[in-house]
Amino acid sequence: MKPTILLTGKTGQLGSELNRLLLRLGEVIAPDSDDLDLREPDKIRGVMRDAKPQVVVNAAAYTAVDAAETDEANARAINAEAPQVLAREAQKQGALVVHFSTDYVFDGSKNTPYVESDSPNPLNAYGRTKLAGEEAIRNSGVAHLIFRTSWVYAMHGRNFLQTILRLATEREELKVVEDQTGAPTSAKDLAEAATAILKGIIPATDGSLTFPKISGTYHMTAAGQTNWYEFAKAILEEATRAPQDLPWLTSATNGRPIISSRVLPTSTQAFGSPAHRPAYSVLSNARLLEGFGVTLAHWRTQLHRCFCSSNC
Numbered sequence: 001m002k003p004t005i006l007l008t009g010k011t012g013q014l015g016s017e018l019n020r021l022l023l024r025l026g027e028v029i030a031p032d033s034d035d036l037d038l039r040e041p042d043k044i045r046g047v048m049r050d051a052k053p054q055v056v057v058n059a060a061a062y063t064a065v066d067a068a069e070t071d072e073a074n075a076r077a078i079n080a081e082a083p084q085v086l087a088r089e090a091q092k093q094g095a096l097v098v099h100f101s102t103d104y105v106f107d108g109s110k111n112t113p114y115v116e117s118d119s120p121n122p123l124n125a126y127g128r129t130k131l132a133g134e135e136a137i138r139n140s141g142v143a144h145l146i147f148r149t150s151w152v153y154a155m156h157g158r159n160f161l162q163t164i165l166r167l168a169t170e171r172e173e174l175k176v177v178e179d180q181t182g183a184p185t186s187a188k189d190l191a192e193a194a195t196a197i198l199k200g201i202i203p204a205t206d207g208s209l210t211f212p213k214i215s216g217t218y219h220m221t222a223a224g225q226t227n228w229y230e231f232a233k234a235i236l237e238e239a240t241r242a243p244q245d246l247p248w249l250t251s252a253t254n255g256r257p258i259i260s261s262r263v264l265p266t267s268t269q270a271f272g273s274p275a276h277r278p279a280y281s282v283l284s285n286a287r288l289l290e291g292f293g294v295t296l297a298h299w300r301t302q303l304h305r306c307f308c309s310s311n312c
């Protein structure tokens with residue numbers, strides 16, 4: 001018997017990849033935000049009780065970092081209160097919760113990769129609500145895997161890759177922030193890594209689940225590090241070399257040629273986003289490797305693969 005997996009956020013960057021991959025592991029029930037609005041706790045309880053999942057994969061989130069500054073109550077409902085309800089229900093039902101969190105739980109004052117035991121200190125509302133979600137899951141006593149990731153991009157959705165490609169068709173010169181360091185991570189690689197881990201802990205034979213002493217928080221990002229300015233330059237390098245008929249690329253550029261010939265570095269202060277962001281948010285993935293033998297490719301490799309494929 002295959003396990004039942006309840007997936008939230010199936011329209012998102014990560015959720016859409018998971019929706020495809022998790023089918024290999026079990027029966028996937030994936031309500032969209034119309035069927036299950038995570039701001040409605042009773043709805044969450046109802047879906048959990050009807051679905052009786054063995055695994056809950058929560059890929060939904062309020063991810064608009066700047067908007068969250070003036071919309072923290074909504075962000076909190078989705079990023080903190082909903083995970084708490086999911087976790088409490090899952091705990092009662094003996095299910096495993098797989099949840100995703102962010103590098104923005106840290107304040108960026110370190111200059112070596114953050115490990116899971118480092119103290120969080122979010123600088124913005126999004127980070128605060130995501131940290132509250134993590135804590136709610138940990139405090140619920142449910143078996144859980146919390147994967148903290150960073151700078152997620154995909155061939156669709158709202159992300160830095162898409163923004164740079166669009167702007168590069170509109171402006172000859174782009175100014176991009178150079179003083180934030182992190183690890184851009186492809187949603188596809190992230191979903192593949194999470195699925196590989198789940199495959200290892202959901203025995204395929206009879207669907208009975210074993211959750212050995214794996215419960216906990218793990219960092220899961222691309223290897224290496226860069227800044228937004230270098231990432232933007234790498235995107236344009238790849239885009240100019242890539243087959244121009246790649247469907248996702250044509251869609252990102254709206255079929256228009258790239259005209260940006262110059263990418264210039266700027267500072268966070270000059271750029272002036274509403275939300276503060278950590279200057280350094282590289283996450284050490286050592287615990288992930290130690291616990292599951294899983295490691296993600298270097299960010300530059302992930303980006304390159306994206307431009308060689310119809311799906312990134």
Ligand SMILES: NC(=O)c1ccc[n+]([C@@H]2O[C@H](COP(=O)([O-])OP(=O)(O)OC[C@H]3O[C@@H](n4cnc5c(N)ncnc54)[C@H](OP(=O)(O)O)[C@@H]3O)[C@@H](O)[C@H]2O)c1
Nearest residue numbers: 009011012013014033037038060061063100102149151152
């Ligand atoms: N994006 C990043 O750079 C980044 C960085 C670090 C960590 N993360 C974490 O990684 C995970 C996946 O992020 P992502 O980039 O894939 O997110 P995303 O593309 O923004 O997708 C968010 C998903 O959440 C759903 N959602 C939003 N509000 C909802 C609600 N009220 N009820 C139900 N569903 C709702 C959205 O549904 P609709 O499409 O219907 O709105 C969408 O499917 C999240 O936990 C995020 O915090 C992301």
